[in-house]
Amino acid sequence: MQIEEEHIRFIENSLKLYGINSQDLKEDLVDHICSYIESRESNNFNELYKEAIQKFGGYSSFQNLQLETNFQKFSKKAKVVNVLKFIVGLIMVILLVIGFLFKIMHWPYANAMLIVAILLFAFLLIPLLFYSKHKKIRYKFS
CATH class of the missing domain: 1.10.238 (Recoverin; domain 1)
Structure with a gap:
């Protein structure tokens, strides 16, 4: 035809x-x-x-394909977010350890390192954690 x-x-x-x-x-x-x-x-x-x-497979099979496609797109983004969370967390921990070491030794810039570590935690790591949790829940139930 x-x-x-x-x-x-x-x-x-x-x-x-x-x-x-x-x-x-x-x-x-x-x-x-x-x-x-x-x-x-x-x-x-x-x-x-x-x-x-x-x-x-019928229309339900097509809808499952759409869900799987959406999940694959999400998983690519989730990998990037997880790597970013790891890097920010690692930098934060390193700054905290070095900041405490500088504080114990009474060296300069100890407070600056501690403040930067706290700011990284508050303004990058926590929002990334909430974002990834929200996306996981959203795609889990869609």
């Missing part, structure tokens, strides 16, 4: 209706569905479309 432009629009709209928001995923699914329909010899588009949807 030859796919027409109105068939492609129908497929795109139905995928959007069933929760496929990612443009890349939508294009891939439309391509697979169109390829399946074109490979069949029947001329009944509706019948072939329903058959293609069932062949690919």
